Amino acid sequence: MELANAGRKNLATHVYEAVRAAIASGELTPGSLYSVNTIAARLSVSRTPAREALLKLEDQGMVRFERNKGARILETSVHDLIELFSLRILLDTASAYRATQNANAADIVSPYAHCTLPWMPSSARWHAHGNYASVSAF
Helix, strand or coil: CCCCCCCCCCHHHHHHHHHHHHHCCCCCCCCCCECCHHHHHHHCCHHHHHHHHHHHHHHHHCCEEEECEEEEECCCHHHHHHHHHHHHHHHHHHHHHHHHHHHCHHHHHHCCCCCCCEEEEEEEECCCCCCCEEEECC
């Protein structure tokens, strides 16, 4: 876990991003307890930006402070993932519905006109009247 170049962001934001990335990558183990001093030492910063970052992560539900011990990295359960995906389905469905209500004829005729996928050759294109791709070898 290390800090990127500070640039225009303040130090607490950089510490937050570094700790969040370390949690996401598994470098900071879920279920483990870390003191503010430990996080600060690992990132070579003072306790204040480390504490601010952990407080922000606590607000987001990624860590939980335990009195006189430090911050525990919370584990993600299967129930949490099901809840997250259920919420995404609700939001994405509503968003797709609104998009179709505001779409014009050109949007509906060719919804994939600007779609490029990594596995498709550059000569591939979506047909305007169907949801299939063709590849021109020439």
